[in-house]
Amino acid sequence: MLSVNGARLLERINELGAIGKDEEGRRTRLAASDTEKQGRDKVVSWMKDAGLKVVVDRIGNIFGIWETEENKDKKPLMVGSHIDTVINAGQYDGCLGVIGGIEVIKTLKDAGYQSERPIVVGAFTNEEGVRYSPDMMGSLVYAGGLPVDEVLKTVGTDGTILGEELKRIGYEGTVEPGFLQPEAFVELHIEQGPIMDVEGVKIGAVENLQGIHWQRVTIEGVANHAGTTPTNLRVDAGLAAAKINVFLRELVKKSGGVATVGCIEHEPNAINVIPSKAIMTVDLRNPNKEKLDADEKTLAAYFKELEETDHVKISSERLTEFDPVPFDEGIVKKIEAAAAARGLNTRRMTSGAGQDAQMMARICPTAMIFVPSIKGISHNPKEYTPDEDCVAGANVFLDVVSEMAGVQQK
Amino acid sequence: MLSVNGARLLERINELGAIGKDEEGRRTRLAASDTEKQGRDKVVSWMKDAGLKVVVDRIGNIFGIWETEENKDKKPLMVGSHIDTVINAGQYDGCLGVIGGIEVIKTLKDAGYQSERPIVVGAFTNEEGVRYSPDMMGSLVYAGGLPVDEVLKTVGTDGTILGEELKRIGYEGTVEPGFLQPEAFVELHIEQGPIMDVEGVKIGAVENLQGIHWQRVTIEGVANHAGTTPTNLRVDAGLAAAKINVFLRELVKKSGGVATVGCIEHEPNAINVIPSKAIMTVDLRNPNKEKLDADEKTLAAYFKELEETDHVKISSERLTEFDPVPFDEGIVKKIEAAAAARGLNTRRMTSGAGQDAQMMARICPTAMIFVPSIKGISHNPKEYTPDEDCVAGANVFLDVVSEMAGVQQK
Structure with missing residues (x-):
């Protein structure tokens, strides 16, 4: 059974987590800020390292695309999350989904697998909504929920204009948001709540969002x-x-x-x-x-x-x-089955927080995989998911992506 | 049946109420302030007009004493209240008891009555406690609850020292507080609550204080x-x-x-x-x-x-x-009887607010007479007691004082 490189996954979580820390050790990467630019650069370097085509759209969403001559005309399977943070944040929220997505594709590619359809990993702009409102902005624009030209004019809490800041940090792309129509979307994320920790559950099959x-x-x-x-x-x-x-x-x-x-x-x-x-x-x-x-x-x-x-x-x-967002029952079942196959217990979950996946659910079948947050702590430096749980989540992610994208050994 | 001069009573309430109004019509006479000095001067002039001996004690309490050669060795009956106010105050709180006390004595004197024991009307310093803490200060010191030398050092919210301010306005007396040991104390006051207004009660016989x-x-x-x-x-x-x-x-x-x-x-x-x-x-x-x-x-x-x-x-x-303060049952019954004799309905009342009477209750039998506050409004320019209720209260006050002091026609 193919598995991700757990050591690399964890190292990258720490590496990205080190970016944006101030003198007092407070980690802050607000959307389109200098520190977030450093995080973006790191993510792009990992995408390139995995041999992905990197595309940035007009709202600053970054996509790493694995496509081949054979599958490039098929709708891609998309995965992803975000790397912007709140003020004084933890290192898992969002980042696990982006790093996990790159890890899944790199694992498949390095092992010489091929995929029936392209696999794309996205890092969406401004999920947290701390500097610019609303939150889940990049995925919302990508899904057609807001016009990009309007959103680029958004004035931040610090008086800056989002479009100018994206340009300044070099992440104002030219491609229209929504340029790829995904076949489906899957997001790996920490729970940000205490249920799985309290109940000792390793994999959450997220069936809806409150x-x-x-x-x-x-x-x-x-x-x-x-x-x-x-x-x-x-x-x-x-x-x-x-x-x-x-x-x-x-x-x-x-x-x-x-x-x-x-x-x-x-x-x-x-x-x-x-x-x-x-x-x-x-x-x-x-x-x-x-x-x-x-x-x-x-x-x-x-x-x-x-x-x-x-x-x-x-x-x-x-x-x-x-409104509540129901996720795709078929994908949720695939998550349950993949976890079971790896001997991991599961639980149907509701996402209590907002997520990029809720926006992507507007345009394609979508679901999420949760891993535990110890004591439910999030948006806080004490946010913590044990190493084994991160790796287990990434492996289930790998299996679900492989099945949904039609991955096979050459 | 002897009655007070209602017109004079009401005129004086308005006259004292006009003192301390600022450009915007907000009435404020904080303890030992310039405006309160004007109020004190007015009260002293009315005491002198009634032929009373005016004595100021070291804490600034003003007493108007009606005594004669025949009764000067007997313990006096004391009445009174206060004329300091909160910020943006009404005109009845405290003032009714001081003006009413002067009115009662003047009425008795002018009608040629004599009294078995002296009758004293007091205006106690700093009942409201807005500028200097604690409230009910003058009566508390008079009753021996706090040492006068300490209290005179009290620093106000405006940084002033009480003793210096009393001196400045000419009301630092030389007589020790407690110089007169009263036989009993009676205070006429507005209810400051809505009960009597709601129930249509004219005279409250206040049996205790919460x-x-x-x-x-x-x-x-x-x-x-x-x-x-x-x-x-x-x-x-x-x-x-x-x-x-x-x-x-x-x-x-x-x-x-x-x-x-x-x-x-x-x-x-x-x-x-x-x-x-x-x-x-x-x-x-x-x-x-x-x-x-x-x-x-x-x-x-x-x-x-x-x-x-x-x-x-x-x-x-x-x-x-x-602690709660129980008042004297004998005086309360006298209040009920006096009201009934004038055809006024009564109700036993609890004082919800603090009062000078609660301090005087430490040293002598004490009770209070309440008159209604329309809608229970107090500490507010909208504080209002109808004219007829003020006069009715003063007449019951007259009757109770007359009985307790042993007033007779010569």
Whole structure:
């Protein structure tokens, strides 16, 4: 059974992970920055080392293409992820999928295999969305979700313009995004959550990606003296916010989603004044669109109920709304089968985070392979996936890619 | 039946209320400030107009004393309140009690009555505690609760020293606080809460003052990704804070106290991150010490329960602890009887706010008379007590004082 070069895979993860560290050891490679350029250069050198044709599109996505005279007219199998990071990031998020993809192709090529269709590994621009909004930008543009000319004008949090920065670092390509129509897309990624670590699962077969609804909820009460106002005459915006938080948790326990009240603010926020206003965010997610919509409706009905019982006024502002993304059942089954063949236990997973794969799912059958994140830590220097889990994931990746691309020994 | 001069009472409330207004009409007379000096001068002029002997003690409390050769060796009946204000204040809080006290004595004197014991009206320094801490300072010092020499060194929020400011405005007296040992103390005051307005009650017979426990509660959870962390693996400090708020409300519904979560803060306070920390204040009040202590114990037990169920860590820091103050039942009954005799409905009341009377209760039998605050608004320019209610309160005050001091026609 062919396997990837685990030592090389791990060495490259560390090598890319060393790029963008500041004096204090904080790793940051924001999209189209100087440090990300260094990372891009490294990725391109590895693609060239594997004998791949390197193409950069107008939004800065980098593709390493393995095609031959025999298969160049067939739709390619595409794999990939991203190498941009958040501020003070870990070294696995995104990078594992790009390095793993190069490793898979290099392994196949070096072993003298041939493929029925081209295999392409992509490194998509600005997945994290820290410097330029929105996130998953490169894959979204590639899938036709946003016009490239508009997106290149995006102004960053630092006042820079994305198109100018891409040009400056030498990664403004001339090819139109979407120039290759993939037959399918597969992404290897760390879980970024604790489930596989807690359950001792080695390979996650990611069958879907949660829908995300964000809203900012404003509750208006009446500021009054905390000592002189009896309970029955209070209109306590903070208490209503607390009730919403508790209600949400019970709601998603039933629906199987997750809910988070990340931000809260009281006005006047004084110890002896009943809050006249509470502003809170609600992050509601569910892999099932019907359940997500139903939870949101139930929540809205609860707002009405609270207006009656607690005499507050509640308004809600939509901040984000992404539908859940179902992945391709056929690919998910291939991932399960490949893991089983290597004696690795698997679990169906939902991606809780956004991914390039969710954008590629717009244009072709798509799925993801997850490997564990110890303690679920991510977007943090403590992000960690054990070496053996990285290698196991890359081998399952190799097997799935081989089957889907029709790889054979010559 | 003798009655106060209602027109004069109301005119003086307006006259004192006009002092300390800035260009924008915001009324502010912070303790020992230039504007409060103007208010003090006005009060002293009214005391002198009533033929009272004016004495200022070392902490700046002003007393107007009506005594005669016949009664000067008897313990006086003392009444009074304060004329310092919060920032952007109403015109009734405190002032009604001082002006009402002067009015009661002037009414008795002008009608040719005599009194078995001296009647003293006091205007206590710095009841509000906005510029200098603590609040109820003048009455607390008068009652022996703090040493005057220490308190005079108090540094204000504006960097000034209380003793120097009192000297500057000409109200650093030479008499020791506590120089008169009162037989009893009665304070006329606005409710500062909504109960009497809502229930249509004209006279509140204040039987006690709530105990106040303040604590700052810190809940430690674990910051994690709002999307990738399943509900059963969350340690959500914000949710625990919400549960505490909801629990508190149910707790005081049973005990008859009030509870307020005025301040709250989440860390990191990001929309898609489970809060790792929540810091909240708890303001817990009850007129009954046993119930207040019991509520606090139940709350502490709930913290332990949450540590088990929600895996958070909870710590609490004591900020303030005042025991409840029971007032004198005999005086409370006199207030009820006097109101009934004038055809005014009454209600036993608990003072939700701190008062000079709570300090005077340390050294003599004490009670308070409340008149309604429309909509419970106080510490606000919209603070309002209808004219007829002010006059009604002053007349009940007159009757109670007359009975307690042994007032008779000559």
